[in-house]
Every structure is written in structure tokens, then in C-alpha cells.
Amino acid sequence: MCGIFAYSGPRTDAATMILDGLKSLEYRGYDSWGVTVKQNNGKLFTEKHTGKIGDSTLPQMESSIGFGHTRWATHGGVTEANAHPHADWHGDIVVVHNGIVENFEQLKSNLIDQGHKFLSETDTEVIAHLAEELMKTEKDSFKVVQQVKAALHGMNAVIMFFPKEDAFFVFKNGSPIVLGKGENELFLASDPSAIRVYTADVYFLEDGEMLSLKGVDATLFDEDGKIKQIEYQKLAYEIEDAMLGNYPHFMLKEINEQPKVLQQIIDTQKDIIQDCADKITEAYGTYLVGCGTASYACLAGTYLFSKIAKRHVNFAIGSEFTYLIDFIKKESLVIALSQSGETIDIISAMKEVKAKGAQLSALTNVLGSTLYRLADHRMLLQAGPEKAVASTKAYTAKIAFLYLIAHALDKSYETGVANLSKAILEVRRIVKQAAELQEMAKKITASNNIFVLGRGVSYAAALESALKIKEVSYIHAEGFAAGELKHGVIALIEKGTPVIIFNPEDETYEDTLSAAHEVKARGAYVIGISSRENAVYDQFIKVENCKDATIIPNVVIAQLLGYYLAIERGLDPDKPRNLAKSVTVK
Numbered sequence: 206m207c208g209i210f211a212y213s214g215p216r217t218d219a220a221t222m223i224l225d226g227l228k229s230l231e232y233r234g235y236d237s238w239g240v241t242v243k244q245n246n247g248k249l250f251t252e253k254h255t256g257k258i259g260d261s262t263l264p265q266m267e268s269s270i271g272f273g274h275t276r277w278a279t280h281g282g283v284t285e286a287n288a289h290p291h292a293d294w295h296g297d298i299v300v301v302h303n304g305i306v307e308n309f310e311q312l313k314s315n316l317i318d319q320g321h322k323f324l325s326e327t328d329t330e331v332i333a334h335l336a337e338e339l340m341k342t343e344k345d346s347f348k349v350v351q352q353v354k355a356a357l358h359g360m361n362a363v364i365m366f367f368p369k370e371d372a373f374f375v376f377k378n379g380s381p382i383v384l385g386k387g388e389n390e391l392f393l394a395s396d397p398s399a400i401r402v403y404t405a406d407v408y409f410l411e412d413g414e415m416l417s418l419k420g421v422d423a424t425l426f427d428e429d430g431k432i433k434q435i436e437y438q439k440l441a442y443e444i445e446d447a448m449l450g451n452y453p454h455f456m457l458k459e460i461n462e463q464p465k466v467l468q469q470i471i472d473t474q475k476d477i478i479q480d481c482a483d484k485i486t487e488a489y490g491t492y493l494v495g496c497g498t499a500s501y502a503c504l505a506g507t508y509l510f511s512k513i514a515k516r517h518v519n520f521a522i523g524s525e526f527t528y529l530i531d532f533i534k535k536e537s538l539v540i541a542l543s544q545s546g547e548t549i550d551i552i553s554a555m556k557e558v559k560a561k562g563a564q565l566s567a568l569t570n571v572l573g574s575t576l577y578r579l580a581d582h583r584m585l586l587q588a589g590p591e592k593a594v595a596s597t598k599a600y601t602a603k604i605a606f607l608y609l610i611a612h613a614l615d616k617s618y619e620t621g622v623a624n625l626s627k628a629i630l631e632v633r634r635i636v637k638q639a640a641e642l643q644e645m646a647k648k649i650t651a652s653n654n655i656f657v658l659g660r661g662v663s664y665a666a667a668l669e670s671a672l673k674i675k676e677v678s679y680i681h682a683e684g685f686a687a688g689e690l691k692h693g694v695i696a697l698i699e700k701g702t703p704v705i706i707f708n709p710e711d712e713t714y715e716d717t718l719s720a721a722h723e724v725k726a727r728g729a730y731v732i733g734i735s736s737r738e739n740a741v742y743d744q745f746i747k748v749e750n751c752k753d754a755t756i757i758p759n760v761v762i763a764q765l766l767g768y769y770l771a772i773e774r775g776l777d778p779d780k781p782r783n784l785a786k787s788v789t790v791k
């Protein structure tokens with residue numbers, strides 16, 4: 206949930222590099238931030254602030270080693286004192302941390318009894334003090350860190366900095382940490398996209414392993430403390446993919462990248478998609494599991510599999526899946542969808558799936574992520590780094606995969622490709638004509654509520670669209686199955702309430718049109734998204750019929766609408782309040 210960046214090497218502008226690294230990781234948490242470097246004059250420098258980094262700078266100084274952290278608060282409010290890094294009383298051990306130390310209260314109370322004084326309310330500060338306490342009897346910092354590692358409970362990624370030794374120690378359980386190796390220099394980050402600007406050679410630390418970085422030497426230790434070879438792998442994307450370029454926001458950039466991402470899936474993923482279809486055929490039962498946007502992609506998948514492949518797949522949201530796990534057998538297949546591959550609700554549930562001996566397939570965007578490594582079968586969305594908190598291109602990429610898997614099951618893969626290609630053309634046209642959606646956003650920006658309706662796969666689209674609108678514009682938006690209107694929802698419709706209706710020309714068309722009439726009769730401002738115009742719509746947005754792949758351009762419209770609503774309301778669509786990109790805590 207937090208972002209970590211560390212550097213050790215010959216450069217003398219480490220402080221600025223670390224701040225730049227944090228800026229690129231800020232999507233992971235933006236309540237507060239902090240940097241600690243050892244200056245080349247030997248003095249330790251720390252600066253911490255609440256709020257976003259924005260265009261903050263650090264004082265001029267020469268430094269070649271240090272680290273920083275962007276925080277998404279869990280233990281302790283958003284204050285400068287609670288911002289990381291945290292140090293022991295003497296500043297000999299400095300710590301940044303992503304995750305939760307579950308037993309911190311017990312550890313803290315023991316340390317207080319031993320005379321330690323704490324400056325923050327965080328669980329993290331306990332780590333530094335615990336190390337300080339252990340150092341009273343054990344002078345070897347490696348051994349001390351091993352003891353600290355063993356003492357902490359919970360899912361954590363921790364970097365401990367011993368400035369006097371120019372050393373970092375790194376360990377993790379659950380939360381991600383990646384090591385980057387440049388020419389005679391080392392980087393650590395929560396996400397490889399922050400490192401890619403310096404190097405493509407990375408190593409994803411495994412749970413239980415420990416890294417020791419001394420100057421520019423990295424040593425890896427397995428769970429038993431034995432030295433292990435570091436097998437670096439190459440990141441597949443280019444530097445520019447992780448940068449904003451000429452776009453004002455990552456959300457807009459990522460919406461615009463969708464035609465390219467979808468085309469790449471068609472061009473490169475056929476065998477992998479067929480392989481997944483075969484796994485589904487062999488399995489006793491298939492479960493699609495995801496959180497947030499990924500869960501709505503899963504729900505869409507159930508409709509696509511049913512309609513196209515005549516196959517029932519189960520669906521659950523990640524945080525609920527562990528309560529349904531009794532159904533899982535050795536012969537079951539679970540397909541976990543996660544952009545980041547780090548969402549804790551998914552990771553914990555998938556560990557239980559593995560423990561039951563079932564097969565796990567991962568559909569993720571991040572090579573080397575925890576989910577990716579946990580899975581028996583791996584599918585990569587190939588969408589490039591997604592930095593805006595609101596997921597856009599990863600969502601449509603997931604839908605494209607599920608759609609093509611359904612067609613592969615049906616042995617009509619080429620039909621799927623043809624429809625998806627048409628959908629890509631539609632997305633291309635929609636993003637070019639985004640000004641129309643900006644105008645619409647102006648009309649409805651003052652609304653207190655927006656509703657989105659659809660049936661069948663468009664119901665799944667309605668849920669995702671409402672999420673997109675609410676999370677970036679803070680307007681209350683809800684998606685409903687159009688057929689549910691008369692069972693209660695219609696009570697919410699007032700004069701002028703915007704109601705977006707997904708009405709593709711499929712088996713849902715006539716019934717959804719009735720829903721449009723019903724809300725119109727109660728005064729709603731009806732926005733119809735369809736291939737066929739109708740007088741019931743106050744505003745009509747045409748989307749060509751791309752068969753079941755129409756869900757893709759339909760949701761892109763809602764993505765753009767959400768984006769422009771945020772802009773109209775003066776909000777930062779990339780970093781919505783209270784949210785973070787990667788939800789690595791429960």
C-alpha cells in the first residue's frame with residue numbers, strides 16, 4: 206500500500222533520485238512521504254512531509270545512499286511524525302516499511318518496558334527500536350536483522366538502513382520488493398516501474414528471503430540464511446511506458462493506450478489463451494476471483510463464458526472467496542485476476558487455494574508479482590505499467606482475455622478476434638472524440654447521484670462504470686441490473702438524475718429500453734449508449750455493435766466520463782482521496 210525506493214551507488218544526487226523514484230511510486234500511497242540519505246560528508250539527512258509530493262524538492266546535497274517512502278496510513282494518522290522513515294533513538298538504524306506488523310503492540314510494550322521512547326504511533330517505528338535493543342547484545346547487524354525478521358508477524362516488506370555500515374537489509378512476506386541492478390549501482394523499489402528508468406535487470410524478492418546490500422554488492426539469503434544466486438530477469442517494457450509523456454494525467458494516458466494494449470493481446474496471446482481454455486475444459490469447476498475492477502471483469506467473464514462457451518464458471522470477490530473455499534477441490538481451477546498481482550485479499554485467498562491442491566491461473570499485469578509467482582499457470586495482460594489509481598487499460602485487457610478464452614472454448618476464436626478488432630476500432634474512435642464526453646461531464650457535474658443500468662454482460666459493465674465514476678469524481682454512482690429497477694432502485698430517481706443506460710443490440714435490447722422509459726417517466730436525464738438511437742434518450746452516444754465485445758467500448762465511455770467529471774470538479778483523477786493503487790493490507 207506504500208511506495209518504497211532506495212539507492213546505493215556512485216551517483217551523488219541520491220536524494221533527488223529517491224524523490225523522483227517516490228514521485229513515480231506515489232500512486233501506491235500519498236498521505237505523506239519522507240526521505241533519509243547519508244550525505245557524502247557522513248551526516249544523516251531526513252525530511253518528511255504530509256500530503257502529496259507534488260513539485261517538492263530537497264535541499265542541495267551530495268549523497269550516494271539512502272531511501273524514501275510514500276505512505277498510505279494504517280497505524281497512526283497522517284502526520285509528519287508518522288511518516289516514514291523511522292529510526293531508533295540514535296539514528297543508527299533507519300526503517301521504511303510496507304505492510305502491517307500485526308504484533309507491534311506487544312513488541313512496543315516490551316520495548317517501552319525496556320526504556321524505549323517512541324516518536325510516532327506507527328507499527329514501523331517498533332522495527333527500528335527492536336533492532337536497537339537487539340544490538341545491545343549482538344553486534345553483527347545481519348544477525349540482528351534475522352532476529353527482527355523472525356520477530357515480526359504479518360505481511361510486510363521492510364528495508365533497514367544501517368548508515369554507519371552503508372548497508373541495507375531487506376526482507377519481505379507478502380508485500381512486494383524488487384531489486385534493480387544497474388552498472389555498479391543498486392536500486393530497491395516496491396514496483397519495477399520506478400526502477401525501469403535506470404535498469405531493466407531486476408530480481409523480485411521471494412517471501413522469506415533476505416537481501417543484504419553493502420555499497421554496490423548485493424547478497425541474497427534464503428529462508429535458512431544460506432547464500433543464494435540472484436537470478437536477474439529483464440523487464441519487458443520501455444522507459445516511456447512508465448512516464449506521463451504529453452498527457453496531463455496517467456488516467457487519460459492509460460485510457461488512450463487501450464487500442465494498442467488490446468491489439469497486442471490479439472497479436473501475441475493466442476497460444477496462452479488456448480492453453481487457459483484447455484485448463485478450463487480439464488478442470489472440475491472454474492472460479493474467477495478478483496477485487497474491485499478486477500471483480501467486475503470476473504463478473505463479465507461469467508456472462509461471456511455462459512453465452513459464448515455455454516460454460517458455467519463461478520465468480521467471487523477476493524475478500525469473500527475464503528468463505529467459499531470449502532467448494533474447492535484438487536481438480537478445481539481458480540483464475541485470479543489482479544492488475545497488480547499484489548492485492549492482499551487475492552494473495553491470501555490464493556494461498557488457501559494452493560493449500561487445497563487446486564490449480565491456480567493468474568491473469569495479472571505485473572511480471573514477477575506475488576500472484577504471478579504463486580500461480581501454476583500465468584497470463585500477462587501486457588498492458589504496460591498502470592499508474593492511475595483508477596484501473597482502465599488493465600480492465601479492458603482482462604475483458605479481452607476472458608472474451609477470447611470464451612471463444613477459444615467455443616472453438617470460434619477467429620470470430621472472437623474479429624469482434625474484438627471491431628471493438629478496438631470503436632475505442633480508437635471514442636478516445637479521439639473525447640471532447641463530446643467532456644461536454645457531457647459539464648452537464649452532469651453538479652449531480653449528487655448517477656446511475657448506470659444494463660442487463661447481462663452490460664450489468665457487469667454498469668458496475669465497473671459506476672466504480673470508475675465514483676472513485677475519481679466522488680459523485681455517488683451506482684450500477685444496477687436494469688431489471689432490478691422496479692424492485693426498489695427506481696425510488697432513487699428524481700427529476701434530472703443522470704441515468705446511463707448500456708443498451709447494445711443483443712438479447713437485452715428491448716428489456717433495457719423499457720428500463721430507459723421507466724426512468725424517463727420519473728424525470729431522469731437518460732444517457733443512452735447503443736448502436737441504435739431512440740427518442741427516449743436525452744443524450745445518445747453511438748457505439749457500433751461489436752457483439753459481446755461491445756462491453757469494451759461501452760466501458761471506455763464511462764472511463765472518459767469519470768475522468769472528465771474529476772477534471773470538471775477540480776480533482777486529481779490519478780490520486781483520488783483515501784485510495785491507493787495497490788491494496789496490500791487487509
Ligand code: M6R
Binds near residue numbers: 595
Ligand atoms: O491490482 P488489482 O487488480 O488486484 O486491484 C484490485 C482493486 O483494488 C482495483 O481494481 C481497484 O478497485 C481500482 N481502484 C479500480 O479502479
